[in-house]
Every structure is written in C-alpha cells, then in structure tokens.
Amino acid sequence: MRQWIAFWNIILKDMRAYYLKPPNISWGLIFPVAWTGMFFIKSGSGKESIPSLLPGVIAISVLFGTTSMLAVTVTFEKKNRSFERLLLAPISLELLMLAKTSGAIFFGAANALVPVILAMFLADLSQVAWMTVLPAVFLIAVASTFLGLFIAVSVSEVFEAQTFSNFFRFPMIFLCGLFFPIDSLPIFLKPLSYLLPLTYGADILHGAVHGKNIMPLGLDFLLITGFCIALFCISLRNVNRKWIV
Amino acid sequence: METGKSDSEHFSIVEVAELSKKFDKMTAVDKICFNVRQGELFGFLGPNGAGKTTTINMLTGLARPDSGTIRIGGLDCTENPKKAQHLMGIVPDESNLYPELSGFDNLCFCAALYGMPKKERLVRAGELLETFGLKEAGNRKFGGYSKGMKRKLTIAAGIIHYPKILFLDEPTTGIDVASARQIRQLIADLHRDGTTIFLTTHYIEEAERLCGRIAFIVKGRIVQTETVANLLQPVQEKHIMLISFSASAKDIVKELASEFRDIQIYPVSAGQIRVESEKPVRAGALARFIEDQGAEVTEARKLNPSLEDIFVRITGIEVNAMKNEKEKKGGNS
Ligand SMILES: Nc1ncnc2c1ncn2[C@@H]1O[C@H](COP(=O)(O)OP(=O)(O)OP(=O)(O)O)[C@@H](O)[C@H]1O
Numbered sequence A: 001m002r003q004w005i006a007f008w009n010i011i012l013k014d015m016r017a018y019y020l021k022p023p024n025i026s027w028g029l030i031f032p033v034a035w036t037g038m039f040f041i042k043s044g045s046g047k048e049s050i051p052s053l054l055p056g057v058i059a060i061s062v063l064f065g066t067t068s069m070l071a072v073t074v075t076f077e078k079k080n081r082s083f084e085r086l087l088l089a090p091i092s093l094e095l096l097m098l099a100k101t102s103g104a105i106f107f108g109a110a111n112a113l114v115p116v117i118l119a120m121f122l123a124d125l126s127q128v129a130w131m132t133v134l135p136a137v138f139l140i141a142v143a144s145t146f147l148g149l150f151i152a153v154s155v156s157e158v159f160e161a162q163t164f165s166n167f168f169r170f171p172m173i174f175l176c177g178l179f180f181p182i183d184s185l186p187i188f189l190k191p192l193s194y195l196l197p198l199t200y201g202a203d204i205l206h207g208a209v210h211g212k213n214i215m216p217l218g219l220d221f222l223l224i225t226g227f228c229i230a231l232f233c234i235s236l237r238n239v240n241r242k243w244i245v
Numbered sequence B: 001m002e003t004g005k006s007d008s009e010h011f012s013i014v015e016v017a018e019l020s021k022k023f024d025k026m027t028a029v030d031k032i033c034f035n036v037r038q039g040e041l042f043g044f045l046g047p048n049g050a051g052k053t054t055t056i057n058m059l060t061g062l063a064r065p066d067s068g069t070i071r072i073g074g075l076d077c078t079e080n081p082k083k084a085q086h087l088m089g090i091v092p093d094e095s096n097l098y099p100e101l102s103g104f105d106n107l108c109f110c111a112a113l114y115g116m117p118k119k120e121r122l123v124r125a126g127e128l129l130e131t132f133g134l135k136e137a138g139n140r141k142f143g144g145y146s147k148g149m150k151r152k153l154t155i156a157a158g159i160i161h162y163p164k165i166l167f168l169d170e171p172t173t174g175i176d177v178a179s180a181r182q183i184r185q186l187i188a189d190l191h192r193d194g195t196t197i198f199l200t201t202h203y204i205e206e207a208e209r210l211c212g213r214i215a216f217i218v219k220g221r222i223v224q225t226e227t228v229a230n231l232l233q234p235v236q237e238k239h240i241m242l243i244s245f246s247a248s249a250k251d252i253v254k255e256l257a258s259e260f261r262d263i264q265i266y267p268v269s270a271g272q273i274r275v276e277s278e279k280p281v282r283a284g285a286l287a288r289f290i291e292d293q294g295a296e297v298t299e300a301r302k303l304n305p306s307l308e309d310i311f312v313r314i315t316g317i318e319v320n321a322m323k324n325e326k327e328k329k330g331g332n333s
C-alpha cells in the first residue's frame, strides 16, 4: 500500500511538473499536425490516401511524444540529483521506474489522438478496427518510452539524451515501414528494420487501419511485447549498475 | 521519554563492521567499524575526501560496499538497503529537492514517497514549514529559495516521515553564519526530541557543540571513536598559551626548550608559538626570556582547550588548512 502511494504520487508530480506544462501540451499538438500535413502534401494525392498515411503519423506522434519526455523526467532529474531522492525512497526499483515511465506512456498515447481526430474529419474511417488500434498505440507508447528510458539511463547530460534519441528516432521513421513499405528498402537495411520494435507496432496499425499488414498481427503483438519487456529489464539493470555506484 | 531510556541506550540503530569501498584503485572507505546508538547524535568528523559521503551512501543505498556488513534497525542491509530505507531520513550535502515545485509541494511529495496518506501529509508539511520558519515561503518555488532556506527545507524533507535515524551530510557547509546557527539549533532540537542523528562535518566546533560521540575519519579510516567528554578530558587538565613575537619561532623554540624543561613548546607560525603545560604557565618569565633573546613579545594569550587540539593531535591535520580548503570549495559552488 505504502509503495502505491509513492508510485501514484511520482506520476502525479511528473504530470504537474512536466507533462501538463503548456509548452509540452502545445508541442504534443503541433508535432502530429505538422507531420500529418507534411506527408499529406508530399504524397500529392487526395483525401483517399489518408488511411494509408494515418498509421505512420500515429506511430511517429507517439514515438516523439514519449522519447523526448524521458530526457527530462529521468536524465534531468539524475543530473540535478533529485533522482537520488527516489532511489532512497522505500519503493522497489521496478515500481519506481514504472512510475517514472507511466506518465510518458500516457502522454505519448494521448498524442496519438491528435492525428486520429484530424483524420476523422477528413476521411472515412469506418472500416478501421479500433479495438486493434488501441492496444497497438499503447504498446508503441510503451516500447518507445522504454527505448527512451534505455537512452536516458545510458547518458548523463540532457542534450546527450536528446541527440542520442534523435539518432534512433529519425532512422526509425524510414526503417520501420511507417510510410514506405519495408519491402522497398535496400536489402542490407531490411534486417535492421526487424530489430526495431516500432516495425511491429506500425505493422499492426497498417493492418488495423487499412488491412495491409505484412506479418500476422498475433506475431506482431508478441514481438513488440517482447521488446518492451527486454528494454525495461535492460534499463533496470543499467540503473542498478550505473547509479548505485 | 526519559523512562526506558536505559534499555534503549544500548540498542544500536546502525551497526557497521569492516566496511570498505574502492573506486577503481582508490580506497575511499577502509574497513571502518562503528555503532550509532538509539537517541544519540553521532558525529563523523573528517577533512575533504575522507570518505564521509561515501559512508553515508553505502548506509543509505546509493553505493554498494565492497566488503563488510551494515545493519540498520536490526535489519541486515548489506545486500539490500531497501529493507531499511523506510527507517532512514537522508539530508544530502547538496539540496536535491525539485526546483519547479513549491516548498509545500516538495514536502508533501517527499512524504508521499514514504507512503504517508494525503491528509497526514498536508498537516505534517504545514507543521514543518512553521517549525523551520518557512511558512511565508511555503508557496514559492523551491528554485527561488536562498541557500539557507534550501538547506532548511531539505532537512524538513528528511524528517517528514519521522525517521528512526537521520543522516545529515555537512548540514552547515556553504551557508552564512546566521543560517548555520539556526540550523544547528534545529538539529539540537531534533536530537532533544529523540531523533537519532548521524552527522558528518568538517567543522570541529560544530561536532564539539552538537555531538555526543565522534568518530574521526581520515583517508577512509576511522582513527578514533570517543565521546566528546572523554576526548576533551586530557586537554582540559592542560594549560595552553599562545605567544606571538617579532622573531623567527624556530630559533626561539630551541632556546626556550632548554630553559623551560617542564613545558611543551610547538611553533605555530613564523612568529608564534604554542605552549602547553600540566602546571599553570608562567607567562611573565616566558615573555622576559623571549625579550632577552632580542625579540619583542606582541601578545600572550591563554587558550581554552578544545576538540581542535585533540583533532590535530590524533589526525596530524592542521585545522585551518582543512577549513580554508573547504571554504574555497564551498564558495565556488
Ligand atoms: N563516484 C565516485 N567515483 C570515484 N571516486 C569517488 C566517487 N565518490 C567519491 N569518490 C572518491 O572517494 C573519496 C571519498 O569521497 P567522499 O565524497 O566520501 O569524501 P567526503 O569525506 O564526503 O569529502 P567532502 O568533505 O569533500 O564531502 C574521494 O577521494 C573521492 O574522490
């Protein structure tokens, strides 16, 4: 019980101190809108292309929304030493790291709403399998948050966290089949695609939104869940090794 | 409070045996052993880099010991300090609260970390702001506090969950004299009200004034652990005098030593000596002798023996050097 009071208040504090700050909220809104607009114009096609663009825009909004937050909630707090306060509190490391990431997961998942709502006004989304989209968005949020955590724990400066996460994020836009099918990638890049969790999340979204998935959805779900667990465990181990000297 | 004290007096809240920690090849803490008894204010006194913070980090769970054992509140925490973290309050050497939260919110958050229910948190945070004289500042952001206020709030955050043992790492370093005095008073009050405290410091007067027992730590080793009263006893029976004059102390010391065989003479600086004796020092005779050597005596002052003398003797470290170095460091940060 005591641990859960701590858990919940860590989330609330991060929400108030970071997530619900006006710059973050507007960033969370502008970013997906910009991506949507860009790809829409770039594709040069009409409104009928929206369903095929939507999965990529959802994934990108979640990816950028989550990963950038961890640089603040983890790297920044480690830097100004307030993270030590959390390490010294009687709450298990697993629960602590879950609390530090939950806020980002929800923030990232909420970001996905922006392109979805926009698309609803512009296109016919009646055949979208929302019950598949929902868990997929959640898992993409979890996977990219834990990727952000992995990065945040590996560096010591906030700017390093930003740079390092861009090093992952931008290639992922192209490698994970968000807008261009993986099949169209040069052969030597393909293995890389399958090493990135977002590939599986995006595949589920393609399947759910316009029925064009390349792998069975069950396998996609399994793999992305596996990535989430692996990334979380590695991050925990890193915290334990690097921050408890 | 007083009743039952004799029982609890023997109970050690912190028991440390053969604790060691290396960073690469450098030994930061070297096989230290000590106990902190319930209700006592235990001082850890040592210069820069002695290993004070490293010791606190090992006790509280921010550092892993290489060897040795730690028991806190009777629980073996060597492998898993999480077990006893609910018993500990920790005030680090630098304030580490959240700059973007108000003082009040910071306290409430810290209480929540220890699982305190909301109603209780609000009341307790209000009380502590009042006790620490921060009531007016309670709604201001912590980031805008002065150094002294930050330190006070950090201490308040450390005791918000009524810890059984409070770790204070250099609580008065780097803040002005008035705030330091207030903080010492707060610490004394906390101790009087029954909190067991482990305090590190490099201020000898602070240790002397506040602590019941002191461990001297130098280069990772504890060189002595003793009650302040016992430490002071041998010097209290001594008569000490500081004499300043206009000549090189070195030459005079030799001459004096052969003339006055019942006293000990130590050069302090170029034109200053320190005289110690079991019997009252004959200042007049000393001064006349020095003047006969062709030097002019400018000052002769009787010193009250203090812990400082003991410290210098035990550790071989000049106190002023230690203080100056520390202040330089504190002034920059
Ligand atoms: N994380 C670390 N990595 C490497 N060396 C360290 C680390 N932490 C401490 N040390 C070294 O261990 C020694 C003891 O440091 P510690 O901080 O415990 O000293 P201290 O007594 O607290 O000193 P101060 O009065 O300056 O706070 C120092 O030589 C320090 O450089």
Ligand SMILES: [Mg+2]
Residues within 6 Å of the ligand: B052, B053, B054, B093, B169
């Ligand atoms: Mg220290």
